[in-house]
Amino acid sequence: MNQRTLLITLTGPDRPGVTSRLFSVLAGFPVAVADIEQVVIRGRLTLGVLVAHTGDAPTGTGQTLGALWTAVERVAEDLGMEVQLATGSDTKEKRRRGRLHVSVLGAPLLPAAMAGITGRIAASGANIDRIERLSSYPVTCIELAVSGADPDALRAELAVEAHAQQVDVAVQRSGLYRRAKRLIVMDVDSTLIQAEVIELLAAHAGCLDEVAKVTEEAMRGELDFAESLRRRVALLEGLPEEIFTKVSKEIVLTPGARTLVRTLKRLDYRFAIVSGGFTQLTDGLVSELGIDYSAANTLEVVDGVLTGRVVGEIVDRAGKARALERFARQAGIPLSQTVAIGDGANDLDMIAAAGLGIAFNAKPVVRQAADAAVSVPYLDSILYLLGISRAEVEAADAEDGLVAREY
Template sequence: MPSLLRVVSYGRELPDAYLAAVQAAVTGAGGNIVELENAANGRFQVTVLIVEYDGGASDGVTALRAAVDPVLTGELGTAVMDASLAGPDRKLLLMDVDSTLIQQEVIELLADHAGKRDEVAAVTEAAMRGELDFAESLHARVATLKDLPLGVIERVRDALLLTHGAKELVEAFLAAGHAVAVVSGGFSQILDPLAEELNLTYYRANTLGIDADMLTGTVDGDVVDRAAKEASLREWAAAEKIDLAQTIAIGDGANDLDMLAAAGLGVAFNAKPAVREAADAAINIPYLDVARYFAGV
């Protein structure tokens, strides 16, 4: 029995030549296009192909991804997935926070108040590329915040900018009855009010140490690292009785790799090269709500 696959092409603009090349790649890899849908929201364009593949879905996804990879260029992207992800089953969307749900890195905003932004940013970049152990790098970066007044947290919270399309993505999933969660290597004092404002189903982050209205330069409790992010995905999917095949995880750094691998669809968002290579799909434009079209939401 043929498998049904979903092939989603996206970009600020989708040239006819690019779409023709994607379609040729799909058919050349043994896929038969049975449905085509175009969508646009004023910021980017999307074309969705529903494809029959004479074989298993896993083999079809592998074959079609390999076929369209050489076609990709710049901000144009094409993602291939089992069409069942866009079916009626309830889903869990899990996102990283820094440089994914929001445009900034919170640790750098905090470090700016300590006069250590450049130093901390360099360590953050190395950690996100996977060159440093995340927990060790986090402790080192947080140590630079020692003795900052507690009021800095509110100022940083007020400076946060949601990623373009983030609010639309969250609202669309929640309105359709799905669960939406975030897990962050950042800090609960920053994340919790934002998560409550967005009505997120679950959220988890590290906790900054505080003593006498000052930051202690320490992290309370276990660090939310890549293993904790994957564990959160599995925990929340089980709590909502959602099969892992119906989960979508989105992130940008090495700290997200385990949850991207465990999810039904792991999405790299404007990510480091190693993360893009490991993910099932990538978004290369600054609009998070492209992911809606992957899941048919």
């Protein structure tokens, strides 16, 4: 038998005690709480409560709901709030397929973008169950809980709209799958840091233009990475070993990098870097940021001078994927619980191998292959894709006495 229900929606200025006043009134009636949602925007509260009648006598249901209606209206009047009430029948909601989280990032995020994204969701036959803001600065991130959609089909549709609206959109399955991520593996050059280390070295060797050209070809996937690395490293022959100290002082972290690492380490994530760069410089980042695992190439040095060669196996596209798998084994974490972040073609294999592959300010070939893409220049925006809000980050920082912002 269907139960009679009453949906109560209170709207007005937020203040302490609104929710408790409403439920104190409801406690005097034979009803059960079926659903609750509450949101506060700029000090204005919207509280929705769905209650179902639990009395034994169907003939008394109408009288009960009528009295409840009157009591709720009186509370709203006392609080100076508006109230809407609607009756109905409690039919069991069918579980929709494809429960997803859709994250929309923009700087700024314009109404046209939200219109386009939500329009595509509606056109796919899916429903938006809930909307929440995860961040308002330096990038706005809105998260939509969506049901009734096929994830691959919706991801393809929203990718087209995201490109047209110049925003980032990520589509992920909800539930434990999303919350289970426990290992972050990140590229270094132009991802964790703002430059290509080999170009910093090349500037001191007087061959920056030539090295930069080869680097760009490799990142676009037009040139085999291992071959490109050998060609570029050969141009560094003769540089003194002291160059590593100079270049390490020139390295600038990407905005939000410290926040990203610090926040995920608080949550007991393992953090790894894997780089086509060089251990002589990545080792400093490992120490500075508290990185758990790392893999990079090593420049050969003989008698205090660079020889223009690399020692050992080159960390290339396939090598990065192997490193991700090795780190996951060492941490005892399945690949489905890993996140890979990169920007160039040599990151494609590890992005494909990870449970979640993220393209960060990446080349088109990487954006197309990744599960999600972030084009804003703030690395901690990745936290929002993991369901972590800026308010939660700032609260944790405040507890640790960290109040300065990186932006």
